[in-house]
Amino acid sequence: MMRENGTDQAQDILTLRGRLSEIAELAPWIESLALRHTIPPDVQFAIALCLEEVISNAICHGYGGEKEDRSVVVRFIAPRDQYIVFLVEDEAPPFNPLDAPELPPLNPHEEMRIGGQGLRLLRRFAGTLEYEQMPGGNRLRLGFSTAGSSETASATTDSTDHQVT
Amino acid sequence: MQSRPGDKNIAIATEELPDGITKVILDGSLGIEGAAAVDLRMNVIAGSSKAVLVDLQNVSFIGSMGLRALVAPARAIKNRGGKIVLFGPNESVEKVLKSSGIDTVIPVHHDLQTALAALQSI
Numbered sequence: 001m002m003r004e005n006g007t008d009q010a011q012d013i014l015t016l017r018g019r020l021s022e023i024a025e026l027a028p029w030i031e032s033l034a035l036r037h038t039i040p041p042d043v044q045f046a047i048a049l050c051l052e053e054v055i056s057n058a059i060c061h062g063y064g065g066e067k068e069d070r071s072v073v074v075r076f077i078a079p080r081d082q083y084i085v086f087l088v089e090d091e092a093p094p095f096n097p098l099d100a101p102e103l104p105p106l107n108p109h110e111e112m113r114i115g116g117q118g119l120r121l122l123r124r125f126a127g128t129l130e131y132e133q134m135p136g137g138n139r140l141r142l143g144f145s146t147a148g149s150s151e152t153a154s155a156t157t158d159s160t161d162h163q164v165t
Numbered sequence: 166m167q168s169r170p171g172d173k174n175i176a177i178a179t180e181e182l183p184d185g186i187t188k189v190i191l192d193g194s195l196g197i198e199g200a201a202a203v204d205l206r207m208n209v210i211a212g213s214s215k216a217v218l219v220d221l222q223n224v225s226f227i228g229s230m231g232l233r234a235l236v237a238p239a240r241a242i243k244n245r246g247g248k249i250v251l252f253g254p255n256e257s258v259e260k261v262l263k264s265s266g267i268d269t270v271i272p273v274h275h276d277l278q279t280a281l282a283a284l285q286s287i
Contacts, residue, residue, distance in 0.1 A: 023197050045226060045257040052196055052228045105266025112240040117265045118229040124264045 012076040018059050018067035026051055026074075037079050043144050046125040047086065050142055053118040054088045054097070062092025062138070082147040083127075088140045095138055096131040097122060175199035177206050186284050187214040192223040195231025204234050211238030215247030216284040222253035227261050239271050252280045 014029050016022035026048060034044045055072050063070050070091045077085040102123065103116040123129070128143035175193030182188050189210060193199055210217060219235065239249045251273045254262060262268045274280035 020197055027194070027196075042257055048196070048226060049228050049261070056197055056230070105264070106236070106270050107266055108269050112236050112243070112270050114233055114237050114240065115229070117232050121229055121261060121264055125261075 058090040200230035
């Protein structure tokens, strides 16, 4: 894990190696950002939830398991107009989570399905989501409003508006 | 114990209540590491108890792996004819439970007596 703090405070960067145990670094990093930028607890929760889902998905599925030689980079862009942004960049094959099918919620009429909730939670808890395919990887831009609930915001892809509520 | 969203620290304890009810007390974060830390114990409980109350009052965070840690034992308990209820999630944790639909298959209660009554009807 590596952390960088830009001197102009425009960005904070957390670099995680391709291991699930590295995700433990997220909580103190988010807490540190929350203290410095007065991020409300419910928004902190949403950020932690979404980043954990995106990073674990990159490691488990994008990298096909833990890969020491690959990394996931998370960039925090300082708040502007009560809006904060995280960029998650991986080195995995192209995967646009906005295009991926979402499994239905659990319901009492079917056998309880174990798993398959990550995408649903990401779409519900991120304020906005934008996907960009990068040379050799993927970039997902996650936006969160610090002014109120992020639940009703919308998300966009690089090509198509995509409502995620 | 205090915990942050996504923090790996979690504690699990059990308490045997009257009427064969097992109370499982979780305290901490049910992120990836927290879920992995309680998985085995939760499955052991699911294999030996028919009435389980999972106390979430002190769970600060839950992600998709945390949901798995609840759904897998719940399914095992239900398949053996037992019952499981969730008790006392905070607002954010409950939002995750509702977003996933888990609240439609595992009852969520905020009143302890109501939660216990739901289990006593086995």
